[in-house]
Amino acid sequence: MVQGFAKVSNYLFIEIDMSAIQVKDKLFEPYLTASEINGQVQRLAAEINRDYAGKKPLFIAILNGSFMFSSDLFKAIHIEAEICFIKLASYKGTKSTGQVITAIGLDTDIHDRHVIILEDIVDTGKTLNEFLPQLRHQQPASLELAVLLHKPEATRFPVPVKYLGFSIPDKFVLGYGLDYDGLGRNIPEIYKLKEGAE
Ligand code: IMP
Numbered sequence: 001m002v003q004g005f006a007k008v009s010n011y012l013f014i015e016i017d018m019s020a021i022q023v024k025d026k027l028f029e030p031y032l033t034a035s036e037i038n039g040q041v042q043r044l045a046a047e048i049n050r051d052y053a054g055k056k057p058l059f060i061a062i063l064n065g066s067f068m069f070s071s072d073l074f075k076a077i078h079i080e081a082e083i084c085f086i087k088l089a090s091y092k093g094t095k096s097t098g099q100v101i102t103a104i105g106l107d108t109d110i111h112d113r114h115v116i117i118l119e120d121i122v123d124t125g126k127t128l129n130e131f132l133p134q135l136r137h138q139q140p141a142s143l144e145l146a147v148l149l150h151k152p153e154a155t156r157f158p159v160p161v162k163y164l165g166f167s168i169p170d171k172f173v174l175g176y177g178l179d180y181d182g183l184g185r186n187i188p189e190i191y192k193l194k195e196g197a198e
Contacts, residue, residue: 024183045073057113061074122147124154175191
């Protein structure tokens, strides 16, 4: 159950019972707890701390969805590092539109830098598949991906994820930065669309 949210409908969502919440017209069931998410975030940060010591990596967080993952992961990075943000979008409701829009571009020089992209989720892979070549063109010293969630069954454009939190089924998820039509990003856990409620 999500802690600290009210049950009435004019708040963030309606808590149906212990097993479901409603956001707008859809029902979601609990999937990953805050503690499970934190465990994977800490593991990824430890691997990056080990692999990038002395390399002063530049993290590029892709907004909006990755803001919570990026913040928690970056707090667990203990080596010298920088972070900047870009905004890409391709989703409307629970479906990808297939069109990737750059809403806020990159304002940092990545030439010769060790770059780590931070992304909340790889679904079809289209977003990163379009964005990575633009970055490679600027000749970073290295370029790797740290991704919290990956839906391998949905992936149509292969994306080489070096640091992965969870491999998940092809189900729409929300919480921990991920939204359904703008809502649900502030839920500390991850929920998935309830079986049979699509
Ligand atoms: P892709 O380009 O299809 O890989 O989609 C990537 C983007 O779509 C992610 O950065 C998310 O913003 C959004 N997205 C994909 N799957 C989900 C989901 O299950 N819930 C919420 N957003 C999603």
